[in-house]
Amino acid sequence: MQWRVGLQGYEVMAVHGFYDEEHVAPQPFVFTVWATLAGEQRIETLEETLNYADIQIAIDEVMLKAPEPIRLMEEMAQQVIGRLSNHQSVASISIRIEKPNAPLPHPGGLPAIEAEWHRG
Numbered sequence: 002m003q004w005r006v007g008l009q010g011y012e013v014m015a016v017h018g019f020y021d022e023e024h025v026a027p028q029p030f031v032f033t034v035w036a037t038l039a040g041e042q043r044i045e046t047l048e049e050t051l052n053y054a055d056i057q058i059a060i061d062e063v064m065l066k067a068p069e070p071i072r073l074m075e076e077m078a079q080q081v082i083g084r085l086s087n088h089q090s091v092a093s094i095s096i097r098i099e100k101p102n103a104p105l106p107h108p109g110g111l112p113a114i115e116a117e118w119h120r121g
Contacts, residue, residue: 004044007035008056015064017071020104024070030077031099032060036085039092039120051088059084074098078116086118093119 011034014027036051044050063071063080071077078096085094096116103112 002041004038004041004050005035006038006051006053006056007033008053008060009033011057011060013060013064015067017064017067017077018100018103019072023104028100028102030064030074031101032081033097033099034060034081034085035095036088036091037093037095038090040090049090051085051091055088056085074100074114075116078114082116082118086120091120093117 011032013030013032015030016024016027017030018024018028034056036056038044038050042049059081062084063077071080077098081096082094085091094117096118097113098115099111099113101111105112
């Protein structure tokens with residue numbers, strides 16, 4: 002049996018973005034993260050899995066404690082993956098970040114990035 006642990010639709014208000022004007026007022030970033038656990042054994046303790054609270058904490062650390070605004074969502078994803086991949090129980094991570102209020106030339110669409118990481 003393969004196990005996946007996730008956190009879907011987690012919204013964080015933060016002042017990140019490529020343009021300087023995005024650093025003035027917080028805007029929403031919506032995270033969906035799934036971690037596939039290593040091994041197929043029976044999981045009976047919290048230490049054998051990835052606590053979904055750890056996913057939320059990793060996102061909060063990246064988004065709310067950054068020393069300066071993060072310009073690209075790709076960098077946000079890399080930083081979250083960097084924190085979560087330290088858990089030895091994690092074999093792979095899938096992350097999606099949506100930015101509903103991103104500056105676009107005209108209305109329409111939902112800007113998003115996705116990344117996949119696999120323990121090598």
